[in-house]
Amino acid sequence: MSGETRISPLRRAWLAALALLVLAFLVLPVFIVxxxxxxxxxxxxxxxxxxxxxxxxxxxxSSDWMAATRVSLxxxxxxxxxxxxxxxxxxxxxxxxxxxTARLIRTALVAPLVVPxxxxxIGVFYLYVRLGLVNTLSGLVLAHTALALPFVLVLIDAxxxxxxxxxxxxxxxxxxxxxxxxxxxxxxxxxxSLVAAALLAFVTSLxxxxxxxxxxxxxMATLTRRMFTGLRDQVDPTIAAISSLLxxxxxxxxxxxxxxLRRR
Numbered sequence: 001m002s003g004e005t006r007i008s009p010l011r012r013a014w015l016a017a018l019a020l021l022v023l024a025f026l027v028l029p030v031f032i033v034x035x036x037x038x039x040x041x042x043x044x045x046x047x048x049x050x051x052x053x054x055x056x057x058x059x060x061x062s063s064d065w066m067a068a069t070r071v072s073l074x075x076x077x078x079x080x081x082x083x084x085x086x087x088x089x090x091x092x093x094x095x096x097x098x099x100x101t102a103r104l105i106r107t108a109l110v111a112p113l114v115v116p117x118x119x120x121x122i123g124v125f126y127l128y129v130r131l132g133l134v135n136t137l138s139g140l141v142l143a144h145t146a147l148a149l150p151f152v153l154v155l156i157d158a159x160x161x162x163x164x165x166x167x168x169x170x171x172x173x174x175x176x177x178x179x180x181x182x183x184x185x186x187x188x189x190x191x192x193s194l195v196a197a198a199l200l201a202f203v204t205s206l207x208x209x210x211x212x213x214x215x216x217x218x219x220m221a222t223l224t225r226r227m228f229t230g231l232r233d234q235v236d237p238t239i240a241a242i243s244s245l246l247x248x249x250x251x252x253x254x255x256x257x258x259x260x261l262r263r264r
Contacts, residue, residue: 030247037240055241065226065238071216072206072223075137079144079205084198086145087152088190092182095160106157110150117210120147125214135217143211148201155200159193160186199253207250 032046037055039048059065090109094102112120124143125134133139163186171181187194209224216222223246227239 033240033243033247036237037244039237039240041237055237056245058238059241059245062238065223065242067219068221068223068226071137071140071220075140075144075222076202076205078137078141079148080198080202082141083145083148083152083201084194087149087197087201088156088194090149091153091156091160092186095157106153109153112147113150113154117147121211121214124211128215134215135220137220140212140216140220140222141205143215144205144208147208147211148204151200151204152197155193155197156190159190163189196258199256203250203253207246 035048036046038051038053039046040050040052040054041048094106124146128134128139128143131139133142165186167185171185176184207224209222209228212222212225213228216225223242227242230236230239
């Protein structure tokens with residue numbers, strides 16, 4: 001048809017090659033870090049001359065690393081528990097409201113996706129200094145929630161656009177209270193999007209480092225913050241082992257989220 005955009009085979013091949021190059025550039029560090037984590041050397045080296053699990057044992061046997069891991073996991077769980085219902089409420093309210101005001105509010109809520117994280121981190125730090133929330137778990141969770149909320153909002157909003165909301169209206173017309181109609185009709189249809197949003201919020205908090213450098217420290221230092229400072233102060237191969245575990249965990253959770261979205 002004349003209105004369709006035709007892409008020549010040569011251009012399609014060029015685009016595919018470019019996409020593969022970009023993908024290789026992004027994935028290549030993973031294939032370097034993973035072998036280094038099994039090195040028996042005292043320093044980071046690639047390829048390893050000898051293979052060992054010593055750095056995984058060093059990580060699991062270190063009280064400092066375990067304390068930072070507990071902080072990161074607890075912050076990620078609390079962030080997920082806070083960002084998911086907030087994002088659900090915001091997405092539902094904005095979807096029902098519609099109009100220009102709702103679009104402006106939605107734009108403001110997803111702003112952290114486009115604003116550089118370093119700018120957000122500096123602003124959060126100066127605010128937390130006034131509120132006394134620096135180096136506290138509550139401050140870390142609130143900051144991570146602000147970063148995870150846009151992802152939750154976008155995923156749930158996309159889920160709402162795919163379901164038939166007339167069913168909820170029918171339930172209300174038959175006498176069901178608004179909250180019950182939402183819980184029994186809308187929420188089950190949003191389950192895959194909710195689970196995917198929760199997993200993405202968890203990964204966002206667990207992998208975040210820039211904000212953590214500003215607002216966490218001492219006994220409340222996160223795992224990623226400790227890894228960053230460890231690379232700055234000394235080259236510890238334990239960091240490669242931790243990075244490998246985080247990569248596997250993140251890929252697994254994101255893969256699970258993608259699987260749930262495909263099922264939806």
